[in-house]
Amino acid sequence: MANIGERATLTILREQPFGLFLDAGDELGEVLLPRREMPVKWNIGGEVDVFLYHDSEDRPVATMKRPKVMPGEFAYLEVLSINAVGAFLDWGLPKDLLLPFREQKERLEVGKSYVVHVHVDEASGRIVATRRLNKYLNKTLPKYEEGQEVDLMLYGKTELGYKAIIEGRHSGVLFANEVFRRLRAGEKTKGYVVQVRPDGKVDLSLYPPGRAKINDLESRIEDELKKRGGFMGLNDSSPAEAIHQVLGVSKKAFKQATGALFKKRKISIGDDGIRLTE
Template sequence: MAHIGERATLTILREKNFGLFLDGGDLGEILLPRREMPVKWEIGGQVDVFLYNDSEDRPVATLKQPFAMPGQFARLKVVEVTDVGAFVDWGLPKDLMVPFREQKVRMVPGKFYIVRVYLDENTGRIAASTRLARYLDQTPPPWRGGEAVSLIPYGKTPLGYKAIIDHTHSGLLFANEVFQSLQPGEQLQGYIADVRPDGKIDLTLHAPGRQRVGNLEEQIFSELQARGGFWNISDSSSAQEINDELGVSKRTFKQAIGALFKKGQIVIEENGIRLVKEED
């Protein structure tokens, strides 16, 4: 079945001067404009397309992939504001409308905004909204901790950065765990650090748990070997210095060097860490 706002593999029915007509099932015949036609095709063959509505609300196909599918969030640029709403560039020939009622603040041409793309059930049209909170899932999250997820930062609080998780829920990256500049709308890989009893989700940019510490142990050991057995970094170093060197929090660093110390592989000195020689 072919649906507006989704990709579908459709059969080519015939060619006309302005493009190919595809079998859209219940949607009828759908035009793939000539400028969108694949290099190789044949009548009866199939083509993978994304379906949306043209300026006259007719189903139309494209080989392109929009910057965000319905149900997803993305940072998009406003290209025009008219008397019906703002229009953002989402990577397709027809710009995507953000109705005035869906604008948390009035949008300005040339600026970027984080939007949620959705399919309007009443009109059957694809549109976007900057009212993000209404589209974030409030049901209990499916994660328990440790899972890798995609993150989109979208706001800052005194505690840290709010981020959209896998285009569904919202969580928090604590400021004291972030040692890099985060831009609203950028796509990041992160991890679920914890899901609290009240459903709030703590996030981290580093793999949590034993796997993270184990990987860091190997990294520190290799770096010590490369440096001749001594590295002037220790648990007395600042969190920023540790992150600049290793890209991790000070807590994780202390866990890793503590594990190496217990294994008898290093000694921790006041101004650094040192490999234990075999004869020691």
């Protein structure tokens, strides 16, 4: 049985001037595959793989294109227009995806992108997007293991750090003092599970267990020194706030990284700061 919001292999019933009619089963009946969407080669009685959604007049319609996001998934999509109904997002299909006003948490802007969840609305049967992400995140206790590599999508920032969707299902946090590079909402990246707390909250890291994150910070400090002409007015005695303001890391991480660079003779450490030696 073919359903809205899914891909299906459907039989070609007949051709009309505006396209091919496909057999989508008892519930949807015959659906149109518009002429601009038709495959180069086809025959009556043959089959075609399509995605099913609603056109601008709310009629079931087929497309051979693949949307940027399938219902049930999270995605980072651009706002193309806004009208009295809501915002319309670019999801790669001829008809833009509606994000109704009731599903928005903040004022959206045309040209900007936002993390949304896409689903088939139970009441209308239409495919829509929502900014109310927590409603669609899995609340069951995750079974991730410490150090496990996971796929992340960043979707927000708090005083603690960055919120991330784990494997398209659960939510976790990357703590700010453990992040050594700039992150943005919608970014997809690999991450690692630090721990799963008894309450189900997941602590994350961008780095595998061990020295990987310190090695990354070493490179960042070297790059920052080069940008500043080889000198930076920070050392082990600097306030933690000053270190965090410049590099966005904890004082402990800074001391570990600069200590390693000093041992490698890549920097010298003085009372006024650190200098490149190469």
